[in-house]
Amino acid sequence: MLVVGAGPAGLSCALALRARGIDVTVLDERAAGGLRPGSRAIYTHRASLRLFEEMRPGLGFDLARRGIVWSTNRTLWRGREVYARSFRPRPDDVLPPFTSLPQTEVERCLVEACESAGVELIWNARAQTVAAHADAVQVTTSAGRTWVASWVVGADGARSTVRRAIGTAMQGSRSENAYVIVDLGENPDEQRPAERIFHYEHPAAGGRNVLVVPFRGGWRVDLQCRADDDVER
Numbered sequence: 001m002l003v004v005g006a007g008p009a010g011l012s013c014a015l016a017l018r019a020r021g022i023d024v025t026v027l028d029e030r031a032a033g034g035l036r037p038g039s040r041a042i043y044t045h046r047a048s049l050r051l052f053e054e055m056r057p058g059l060g061f062d063l064a065r066r067g068i069v070w071s072t073n074r075t076l077w078r079g080r081e082v083y084a085r086s087f088r089p090r091p092d093d094v095l096p097p098f099t100s101l102p103q104t105e106v107e108r109c110l111v112e113a114c115e116s117a118g119v120e121l122i123w124n125a126r127a128q129t130v131a132a133h134a135d136a137v138q139v140t141t142s143a144g145r146t147w148v149a150s151w152v153v154g155a156d157g158a159r160s161t162v163r164r165a166i167g168t169a170m171q172g173s174r175s176e177n178a179y180v181i182v183d184l185g186e187n188p189d190e191q192r193p194a195e196r197i198f199h200y201e202h203p204a205a206g207g208r209n210v211l212v213v214p215f216r217g218g219w220r221v222d223l224q225c226r227a228d229d230d231v232e233r
Contacts, residue, residue, distance in 0.1 A: 011111065076202075178231045
């Protein structure tokens with residue numbers, strides 16, 4: 001099996017294949033150890049942690065320990081709290097309802113798990129062409145190297161070379177709304193409660209929606225842009 005893309009989807013797919021004894025190679029255009037900018041996805045549900053645990057025992061709990069479970073979810077409407085839910089402490093042998101951990105850290109853990117499981121990871125390998133034949137699929141990289149496999153999994157993102165080659169579009173809905181997303185590092189001199197807070201029509205932000213989410217090592221702030229906002233500024 002050949003997987004194109006070493007993001008969370010591609011690495012998870014590779015781990016699942018190895019858990020079933022299937023040999024798998026992963027191609028990715030980044031250099032080994034290359035990090036994506038920003039925290040990116042920061043929320044992993046319990047269902048995903050359970051799947052990681054099934055694919056690689058110990059991985060789900062490892063990710064849970066590395067992330068945080070925020071103490072409370074709060075939702076406010078125009079500055080007034082309308083909903084709050086707190087999470088109780090859990091035993092160490094029970095997976096949490098979620099863990100808040102930057103995608104970059106999740107990917108690093110998945111790469112280590114893949115290497116330990118025997119997945120072949122090929123870096124600096126950007127898929128350029130994909131050709132399907134009766135009994136195999138051929139992938140050629142931008143460096144001119146060709147890979148042949150019985151099956152190829154396209155996990156190479158929104159602008160997927162694999163999807164384009166087979167003539168299919170990305171499934172799912174798309175929002176026309178724009179947001180400015182900022183990562184803030186923790187300030188050791190200012191301890192704030194680890195709470196996720198969603199402001200609908202925040203009065204101090206011109207009526208925009210604002211989402212504040214803690215994760216291990218910092219905070220994510222999502223600020224909704226209005227139609228007349230210049231998102232580049």
